[in-house]
Amino acid sequence: MKKSYVILIIVAVVTMLLVIWVKGTYNGMVSAEEETTTQLAYIQSAYQRRADLIPNLVEVVKGYAAHEKETLEGVVSARSKATSITLDADNIKAYQQAQGELSSALSRLLAVHEAYPDLKANENFRDLQVQLEGTENRINEARNKYNESVQAYNINIRRFPNNILAGMFGFEKMDKFEAAAGAEKAPEVKF
Incomplete structure (x- = not known):
């Protein structure tokens, strides 16, 4: 009897x-x-902040750069496309591509600022430019933190023996944000 109690205790x-x-x-x-x-x-919040700032930026620039209608329309169009895609773990690449197109359009718009002295003198434009630059920095920081978090998560679910439980409970590897194709080259601004 004692042996069975010991086995029972060990099993318990x-x-x-x-x-x-x-x-x-x-x-x-x-x-x-x-x-x-x-x-x-x-x-997503940082991208939304950028999308909310763009209409204000466009309206200010419209008043001073009516001759840059094509650039402004490009920004509006890119913003529309970028805000029509919902960000989730399954469509990071499509969302990132749309945001890249918006970034490119914004680069062209901000180049207008350099080309036209009247825009440099406009406080509203400068304030919005500073806000937009801050937003872009927030987006970059948020992407970096997300990628760090994805890395920690992926390591956690892929290590043995966690990988066994991860498979049993349906935890799957997540994708990181990656630079858009051609991002290593500076954008070309043409007028």
């Missing part, structure tokens, strides 16, 4: 340790996944 202890390990590992993966989706939401 091993079972309890296994349950504690599964619970801790699962909860860790859930926390990592939630952190990553929160970082993705921060990116």
Whole structure:
């Protein structure tokens, strides 16, 4: 009888340790996944801030650069396209491409500022340009934090023995934000 009690106690202890390990590992993966989706939401928020600023920027520039109608229309069109795509973990590449097109259009618009002295003198334009630059910095920071979070999450679910539980509970590897094709080259501004 004593031997069966010892075996029963050992089985109970091993079972309890296994349950504690599964619970801790699962909860860790859930926390990592939630952190990553929160970082993705921060990116979306930064892009939304940019999209909200653009109409104001365009209206100010319209008053001073009516002759740059094509540039302004390009910004409006790119903004429309960029805001029509919803950001989620499944369509990062399409969202990123639309945002890249918007960034390119904004670069052309900001080049107008350099070409026309009247725009340089306009405080509203300068203020909006500073806001837009700050927004672009926020977007970059949010992307970097998201990529760090994705890396931590992916490492967590791919390490042994976590990968076994990740597969059982449906945790899948997430994609990082990547630079758009051609991003290594400075944008070419033409007038």
